[in-house]
Amino acid sequence: MPELPEVEVVRRGLANWVAGRTVADVQVLHPRAVRRQPAGAADFTARLTGTTLGTAQRRGKYLWVPLAGSGAGFSLIGHLGMSGQLLVQDPSVPDETHLRVRLRFADGGRELRFVDQRTFGGLAVEEAEDGDPEGTPLSIAHIARDPLDPRFDDVAFAAALRAKRTTVKRALLDQTLISGVGNIYADEALWRSRLHYDRPTATLTRPQAAELLANAREVMTAALAVGGTSFDSLYVNVNGESGYFSRDLDAYGREHEPCRRCGTPIRRAAWMNRSSYFCPRCQRVPRVRSGG
Numbered sequence: 001m002p003e004l005p006e007v008e009v010v011r012r013g014l015a016n017w018v019a020g021r022t023v024a025d026v027q028v029l030h031p032r033a034v035r036r037q038p039a040g041a042a043d044f045t046a047r048l049t050g051t052t053l054g055t056a057q058r059r060g061k062y063l064w065v066p067l068a069g070s071g072a073g074f075s076l077i078g079h080l081g082m083s084g085q086l087l088v089q090d091p092s093v094p095d096e097t098h099l100r101v102r103l104r105f106a107d108g109g110r111e112l113r114f115v116d117q118r119t120f121g122g123l124a125v126e127e128a129e130d131g132d133p134e135g136t137p138l139s140i141a142h143i144a145r146d147p148l149d150p151r152f153d154d155v156a157f158a159a160a161l162r163a164k165r166t167t168v169k170r171a172l173l174d175q176t177l178i179s180g181v182g183n184i185y186a187d188e189a190l191w192r193s194r195l196h197y198d199r200p201t202a203t204l205t206r207p208q209a210a211e212l213l214a215n216a217r218e219v220m221t222a223a224l225a226v227g228g229t230s231f232d233s234l235y236v237n238v239n240g241e242s243g244y245f246s247r248d249l250d251a252y253g254r255e256h257e258p259c260r261r262c263g264t265p266i267r268r269a270a271w272m273n274r275s276s277y278f279c280p281r282c283q284r285v286p287r288v289r290s291g292g
Helices: 004-017 041-048 154-163 168-172 183-193 206-225
Strands: 023-028 057-059 062-068 074-079 084-089 099-105 111-116 122-127 267-271 274-278
Touching: 004 057, 004 062, 004 084, 004 206, 023 041, 041 122, 074 084, 154 206, 168 183, 168 206, 183 206, 183 274
Parallel strands: none
Antiparallel strands: 023 099, 057 062, 062 074, 074 122, 084 111, 099 111, 267 274
16 A cells, blocks of 8 residues: 555645646546545536646645635545556546546646556545645544654654554554554664564653654655655556665565665564564564563
């Protein structure tokens, strides 16, 4: 599933290609793509047609575009899921096999296409927070800001992290605590911080919590610089191009390969229906305290 860097790459593409354009026509080619629209595809189409799109925004893994004109007070929200793609295509380009939604614009230029092979992602038009200049949809107002957001509170995050009764990787994936971090970048940040994924958050010192946050921010910034992480053709930017950060991963996906710090083979462990990659020497398994 695309994480913060990949979604931010898409957001930047949308900001460049669709901001200020008026929607002339909407086609929903698969109802599942708009299943989060309570009144269905016809309502989705009616609410979007004739509106002018604002500048794309992002919180964690969610994207949205505030609407102006007849859609004022609402936003077009999207989640890419496992395989969703928002592509800006010339109308002459043949339809993609898994094209689900198409937006055509009044200027007759490139159209916006939502393509989703597995149909886990989706689009919806939702009411935005009253008076919010970013047009944040009400459904995601509870999601925490992410480490690349200039308004992210580092001190509050470190305190909340250490106060949680959980383990460190679970905390990193808690989107109400910190958004945008998924399995890939959690493993990378933990490797850089020399922390095992099952380390209890209550055992972290303030410097360790601050270092973990700094490493999460650093690795996601580095991924963003090269277009994110693509392991297959399912994640691409709005121009259909892949990201290249998979070449620079230190832990994730490197089972049996030598740790770039100490040379010990990287291990993979089953974790919450996923995988965690770690160095058994650099990231020691936390000791279990005996009772009594």
